[in-house]
Amino acid sequence: xxxxxxxxxxxxxxxxxxxxxxxxxxxxxxxxxxxxxxxxxxxxxxxxxxxxxxxxxxxxxxxxxxxxxxxxxxxxxxxxxxxxxxxxxxxxxxxxxxxxxxxxxxxxxxxxxxxxxxxxxxxxxxxxxxxxxxxxxxxxxxxxxxxxxxxxxxxxxxxxxxxxxxxxxxxxxxxxxxxxxxxxxxxxxxxxxxxxxxxxxxxxxxxxxxxxxxxxxxxxxxxxxxxxxxxxxxxxxxxxxxxxxxxxxxxxxxxxxxxxxxxxxxxxxxxxxxxxxxxxxxxxxxxxxxxxxxxxxxx
Amino acid sequence: xxxxxxxxxxxxxxxxxxxxxxxxxxxxxxxxxxxxxxxxxxxxxxxxxxxxxxxxxxxxxxxxxxxxxxxxxxxxxxxxxxxxxxxxxxxxxxxxxxxxxxxxxxxxxxxxxxxxxxxxxxxxxxxxxxxxxxxxxxxxxxxxxxxxxxxxxxxxxxxxxxxxxxxxxxxxxxxxxxxxxxxxxxxxxxxxxxxxxxxxxxxxxxxxxxxxxxxxxxxxxxxxxxxxxxxxxxxxxxxxxxxxxxxxxxxxxxxxxxxxxxxxxxxxxxxxxxxxxxxxxxxxxxxxxxxxxxxxxxxxxxxxxxxxxxxxxxxxxxxxxxxxxxxxxxxxxxxxxxxxxxxxxxxxxxxxxxxxxxxxxx
Amino acid sequence: xxxxxxxxxxxxxxxxxxxxxxxxxxxxxxxxxxxxxxxxxxxxxxxxxxxxxxxxxxxxxxxxxxxxxxxxxxxxxxxxxxxxxxxxxxxxxxxxxxxxxxxxxxxxxxxxxxxxxxxxxxxxxxxxxxxxxxxxxxxxxxxxxxxxxxxxxxxxxxxxxxxxxxxxxxxxxxxxxxxxxxxxxxxxxxxxxxxxxxxxxxxxxxxxxxxxxxxxxxxxxxxxxxxxxxxxxxxxxxxxxxxxxxxxxxxxxxx
Ligand SMILES: Nc1ncnc2c1ncn2[C@@H]1O[C@H](COP(=O)(O)OP(=O)(O)OP(=O)(O)O)[C@@H](O)[C@H]1O
Ligand SMILES: [Mg+2]
Numbered sequence: 001x002x003x004x005x006x007x008x009x010x011x012x013x014x015x016x017x018x019x020x021x022x023x024x025x026x027x028x029x030x031x032x033x034x035x036x037x038x039x040x041x042x043x044x045x046x047x048x049x050x051x052x053x054x055x056x057x058x059x060x061x062x063x064x065x066x067x068x069x070x071x072x073x074x075x076x077x078x079x080x081x082x083x084x085x086x087x088x089x090x091x092x093x094x095x096x097x098x099x100x101x102x103x104x105x106x107x108x109x110x111x112x113x114x115x116x117x118x119x120x121x122x123x124x125x126x127x128x129x130x131x132x133x134x135x136x137x138x139x140x141x142x143x144x145x146x147x148x149x150x151x152x153x154x155x156x157x158x159x160x161x162x163x164x165x166x167x168x169x170x171x172x173x174x175x176x177x178x179x180x181x182x183x184x185x186x187x188x189x190x191x192x193x194x195x196x197x198x199x200x201x202x203x204x205x206x207x208x209x210x211x212x213x214x215x216x217x218x219x220x221x222x223x224x225x226x227x228x229x230x231x232x233x234x235x236x237x238x239x240x241x242x243x244x245x246x247x248x249x250x251x252x253x254x255x256x257x258x259x260x261x262x263x264x265x266x267x268x269x270x271x272x273x274x275x276x277x278x279x280x281x282x283x284x285x286x287x288x289x290x291x292x293x294x295x296x297x298x299x
Numbered sequence: 300x301x302x303x304x305x306x307x308x309x310x311x312x313x314x315x316x317x318x319x320x321x322x323x324x325x326x327x328x329x330x331x332x333x334x335x336x337x338x339x340x341x342x343x344x345x346x347x348x349x350x351x352x353x354x355x356x357x358x359x360x361x362x363x364x365x366x367x368x369x370x371x372x373x374x375x376x377x378x379x380x381x382x383x384x385x386x387x388x389x390x391x392x393x394x395x396x397x398x399x400x401x402x403x404x405x406x407x408x409x410x411x412x413x414x415x416x417x418x419x420x421x422x423x424x425x426x427x428x429x430x431x432x433x434x435x436x437x438x439x440x441x442x443x444x445x446x447x448x449x450x451x452x453x454x455x456x457x458x459x460x461x462x463x464x465x466x467x468x469x470x471x472x473x474x475x476x477x478x479x480x481x482x483x484x485x486x487x488x489x490x491x492x493x494x495x496x497x498x499x500x501x502x503x504x505x506x507x508x509x510x511x512x513x514x515x516x517x518x519x520x521x522x523x524x525x526x527x528x529x530x531x532x533x534x535x536x537x538x539x540x541x542x543x544x545x546x547x548x549x550x551x552x553x554x555x556x557x558x559x560x561x562x563x564x565x566x567x568x569x570x571x572x573x574x575x576x577x578x579x580x581x582x583x584x585x586x587x588x589x590x591x592x593x594x595x596x597x598x599x600x601x602x603x604x605x606x607x608x609x610x611x612x613x614x615x616x617x618x619x620x621x622x623x624x625x626x627x628x629x630x631x632x633x634x635x636x637x638x639x640x641x642x643x644x645x646x647x648x649x650x651x652x653x654x655x656x657x658x659x660x661x
Numbered sequence: 662x663x664x665x666x667x668x669x670x671x672x673x674x675x676x677x678x679x680x681x682x683x684x685x686x687x688x689x690x691x692x693x694x695x696x697x698x699x700x701x702x703x704x705x706x707x708x709x710x711x712x713x714x715x716x717x718x719x720x721x722x723x724x725x726x727x728x729x730x731x732x733x734x735x736x737x738x739x740x741x742x743x744x745x746x747x748x749x750x751x752x753x754x755x756x757x758x759x760x761x762x763x764x765x766x767x768x769x770x771x772x773x774x775x776x777x778x779x780x781x782x783x784x785x786x787x788x789x790x791x792x793x794x795x796x797x798x799x800x801x802x803x804x805x806x807x808x809x810x811x812x813x814x815x816x817x818x819x820x821x822x823x824x825x826x827x828x829x830x831x832x833x834x835x836x837x838x839x840x841x842x843x844x845x846x847x848x849x850x851x852x853x854x855x856x857x858x859x860x861x862x863x864x865x866x867x868x869x870x871x872x873x874x875x876x877x878x879x880x881x882x883x884x885x886x887x888x889x890x891x892x893x894x895x896x897x898x899x900x901x902x903x904x905x906x907x908x909x910x911x912x913x914x915x916x
Binding site for chain 2: 710712731732733736737741742744748749750751752753757760761762763764767771775777781784785788827828
C-alpha cells in the first residue's frame with residue numbers, strides 16, 4: 001500500500017471520527033444527566049439535514065440562515081421530545097423511558113418517510129464544498145469537507161467545554177449529572193437544566209447532520225439510524241457521561257471503521273458489526289469505558 | 300376438576316371444528332368451503348405474532364431482563380426452517396451465485412422437525428449471546444442484545460454459502476396453515492403458562508421484582524435468566540420458522556430492528572407480564588397493520604387518484620407506543636391475566652352498576 | 662462457633678467503610694451490631710452474604726471459607742438476611758414471596774415444571790403446605806394471597822423475616838428490622854424475634870440504630886463507628902462505655 005493512499009484513508013478516518021464525536025457528545029450528555037439512551041438522537045441528525053435541504057431547495061434561503069434555522073429547529077425539537085416523551089416518565093423504571101425513546105425514534109423516522117418521501121435526495125452543497133474542490137497536500141488529495149469537519153468539531157468542542165466548565169449553567173449541569181436529587185434539593189431548576197442539555201445535544205446533532213449531508217451528499221429519512229447507534233456506542237466506549245470520552249470514543253470508532261474497510265477488505269461486509277463488537281466488548285470488559293468512573297450499586 | 304376438564308374438552312372440540320372449517324378441511328368432507336384466504340392470512344399472522352409477543356414477554360415482562368434481540372433469533376429460526384424444508388431443486392434455483400454447502404444442499408426434512416430444529420438453533424445461539432450479555436442489566440442489556448441481533452443478521456448476510464447472502468431465499472414450501480400457526484400459539488401459550496405458574500416462573504418473577512433479594516433467597520440469577528432467555532429465543536425461532544413458511548421468501552433486511560420493534564410494541568400494548576395481554580395485543584396489532592394498509596396504498600376512483608402514504612402505519616404505531624408508555628404504562632392488562640372468573644367479575648360489576656342506575660328515580 | 666470474621670476490611674475506592682473487623686458468633690447467640698449512621702453496619706452484612714468481596718480478611722461459616730462467595734450460594738449454606746430498605750417481591754403474593762425462598766431446594770427439573778407432571782405437582786403441593794405453615798407461624802396466613810406490596814409496613818417487615826426463614830438458615834442477619842416503628846411496635850418486634858429464635862433454633866446477628874431497642878434482647882453487643890469496632894460486651898458494659906456514649910453524642914450534636 002502506498003503511503004499517499006494511507007494518508008488518504010487517514011484523512012477520511014479523522015473526518016468520520018470527528019463526525020461521530022460530535023453526535024456522541026449529545027448521547028453522553030443526556031445519558032450523564034438522565035441515564036437515558038436517547039434513541040431518537042440519531043434521527044435529529046436526519047431532521048437537520050432535511051431542514052437545510054428544504055431551506056435551500058424550496059425556500060431558497062442563503063446558506064447561513066438555513067443552517068442556523070436547522071440548528072434552532074432541531075434544538076427545539078429535542079426539547080419538545082424531552083418534554084413530551086421523557087419528562088413524564090422521569091420516575092419510571094429506566095427501561096420504560098428507553099421504550100418511549102425507541103418509540104420516538106421510530107416516530108421521527110416514519111414521519112420523515114411520510115413527509116419527505118422514502119427516495120434519497122441529493123443534499124445541496126455550497127461551492128466551497130463541491131465535490132470538485134479539494135486541496136493537494138504532498139500528493140494526497142483531501143476534499144474540503146473532509147478537512148472542514150474536524151475543524152468544526154474542534155471549535156464546537158472548545159465552546160462546549162467552555163460552557164460546561166466555565167459557566168453557571170454548565171456547573172449546574174454537572175451537579176445534576178452527579179446527583180439528580182441533591183441538585184434538586186439545592187434549588188437547581190432541574191427541568192431547565194435538562195432542557196438545556198437536550199438543546200445543546202440536539203444542536204450538535206444538527207451540525208453533525210448537516211456535515212454528514214455534505215460529506216455523503218445523499219439524504220434519506222433513515223440516514224440517522226446507523227450513525228445514531230454507532231455514536232451511542234462511541235459514547236459508551238469512551239465512558240458514558242463524559243464529554244472527552246465521547247470525543248475519543250467517536251474518534252477511535254471512526255478511524256477503526258475506515259481502516260478496517262481499507263486494509264481488511266475481506267471482512268468489510270461486517271463493517272457495521274464492528275461497532276457492536278466494540279460495544280459488547282466494552283460493556284463486558286470495561287463497562288465504565290475508556291475514561292469513566294466506576295459507580296458501584298448500593299444494596 | 301373433572302367438570303373443568305369436560306368444559307375444556309368441549310371448548311377444544313368446538314375450536315377445532317371452527318379451525319377445520321376456516322382452513323377448508325370440511326370442503327371435501329361436507330362441501331363447506333373454507334374462509335377467504337385474506338382472513339386466513341390475517342389469522343395466521345395473528346397467531347405468529349402471538350408466539351413472538353409471548354416469547355418476548357417471558358424475558359422482558361416476566362423476568363425483567365430487557366432484551367431487544369428478538370429479530371436475530373427469529374432470523375435464525377426462519378433460515379433454519381427454510382433450509383431444512385426446501386428441496387434440492389428449489390435450493391439450486393436460489394443458490395445460483397454461490398452453491399449451498401453440501402450436507403445442507405440435499406437435506407430435506409418434514410416441517411415439524413424443521414420447526415423444532417429452528418427453535419433449537421435459535422435457543423443454542425441465545426446461550427452464546429446470553430452467557431456474556433446477561434451479565435448486564437437494564438438499558439445496557441437491551442442495547443447489547445440489539446447489537447448481537449444485528450451481528451447475527453450481518454453474519455447471515457455474509458455467509459453466502461449457507462444463507463445465499465443478501466439475495467435471501469425464495470420458494471420456501473408454504474406448508475403452514477391455520478393448524479400450524481394456531482397450534483404453535485396454543486402450545487407456546489400452554490408451555491409458558493405452566494412454566495410461569497411453576498416454581499421456576501416464581502423465580503423468574505422474583506428476579507424481575509428485585510434481583511438482589513432474589514439472589515439473597517438462594518436464586519441462581521444467571522441460571523434462571525439464561526433459562527428464560529433460552530425458552531424465549533426457542534419460541535422466537537419457531538415464530539421465525541412459521542413466518543418463513545408463510546411468506547415463502549426471506550432475506551436479511553427483513554430481520555432488522557424494526558421487526559423487534561413491532562414485537563416490543565405488541566408486548567407493551569398488551570402489558571408487560573401478561574400472557575393473555577400479549578395474545579390480545581397480537582390480534583389488535585396484526586389486524587390494524589392489515590386494516591391500515593389502505594392508507595399506504597394508492598387508490599383509483601374513476602378519474603380520481605388518492606395517493607397512498609407509505610410509512611403512515613408505522614407513524615401511527617410508534618405514536619401509539621409512546622402514548623401507551625407515557626399515559627398507560629400498564630398496557631391493556633398490566634400483569635394480570637384474562638380469566639373466566641375475571642370476566643364474570645367484570646360483567647357482574649357492570650350489571651350491578653346498570654341495576655343501580657336503573658333503580659334510581661328518574 | 663458458627664460464624665467467624667477475621668481481619669475484615671472493606672474499601673470502596675478511597676473510602677474505607679469497614680476496617681479490621683473481627684467477630685465470631687456462637688451457635689444460638691443473639692448479637693446486636695449497633696452504630697451511628699454510616700458506621701459500616703450494612704456493609705458488614707453485605708460482605709458476610711457475598712454481595713461484596715472484602716478487600717482483606719476472611720469469613721468462615723462452620724469452618725468453611727465463604728469469603729466472596731456468590732450470595733445465593735451463601736444462602737444455601739445457611740445464612741439468610743433481611744434488608745434495611747424492605748426488598749419484598751411486591752407485585753407477587755405473600756405466599757409466592759415465601760415460595761421463592763423454597764425454590765433452591767426444588768428437585769423437579771425444567772421439564773417436570775413445563776409438563777406439570779405428577780412429580781412436579783407433588784413437590785409443588787408440599788412447597789405450598791410448607792409455605793402456609795411458615796406464614797401461620799408469623800401470623801400472615803390470613804393475607805397469603807394479597808400482593809406483598811399492599812401489606813402494612815409492620816407486616817412487610819415480618820414477611821421479610823419469614824421469607825428469610827423459609828430458606829432454612831442457621832444464621833439470620835436482620836438489618837434494622839425496627840426501622841420506622843414506634844417504641845411499642847419495636848418492643849413487639851423484638852419479642853417476635855426472640856420467639857422465632859427459640860422456635861427455629863437460630864443464631865441471629867441484629868443491626869440496630871438505637872441501642873435501646875436491642876438492649877433487652879441481645880446477649881452481646883458490638884459497636885461500630887466509622888468502620889471500626891469501638892466497643893463490645895454485654896449490653897450493660899457497652900452502654901457504660903464512654904467511647905460509645907461519645908460516638909452517639911457526637912452524632913446527636915451533628916444531627
Ligand atoms: N457500594 C458502595 N460504594 C461506595 N460506598 C459505599 C457503598 N456501600 C456503602 N458505602 C459507604 O460505606 C459507608 C458505610 O455504609 P453502611 O451502609 O454500611 O452504613 P450503616 O452503618 O449501615 O449506616 P446506616 O445506619 O445509615 O444504615 C458509608 O459511608 C457508605 O456511603
Ligand atoms: Mg445500614
